[in-house]
Amino acid sequence: MSDPDFPSIYKSREGYRAIQAWYDRTLAQLSIPVQSHYIPTDLGKTHLLELGEGDKPPLILLHPLSANALMWSPQFEALSQHFRLIVPDIIGMAGRSGSTRPSYKSDAHAHW
Incomplete structure (x- = not known):
């Protein structure tokens, strides 16, 4: 679909909007910047979150398939005390990155 308000990975507009609203609420509840x-x-486009101070060593957190960056949110506060967290939404998943879902049979994710 070409409608940017309804990426093709979602079954309905309501589902897409519910995920985006949950994402907003979860970010708003974080106690760290x-x-x-x-x-x-x-x-x-790939969306990523950055948490923690820039002078700390970076730690990249990747979520599994069928999830998004916020699956790590319960660990953000503890990990950000020691690391600068870089947490992407993997492309084609229910987060804020592009909705193009590469074939799992290709090496597209490796080149992403």
Whole structure:
């Protein structure tokens, strides 16, 4: 679908909106500062969260399939005391990155 308010990975507009509203609520409840960024990739824009102080060593947290960056939110506070967290929404999953879902039979995720 070409409608940006309804990415093709969702079964309904209501489902898409519910996930985005939950994402907003979860970010608002965090007790630590969070920055939201988008970076361009060959597969579309990738959303990532950055938490913690910039002078700490970076730690990249990747979520499993069928999840998003916020699956790590219960660990954000403890981990950010020691690391600068970089937490992307993997492309094609129910987060804020592009909705193009690469084939699992290809090496597209490796090049993402």
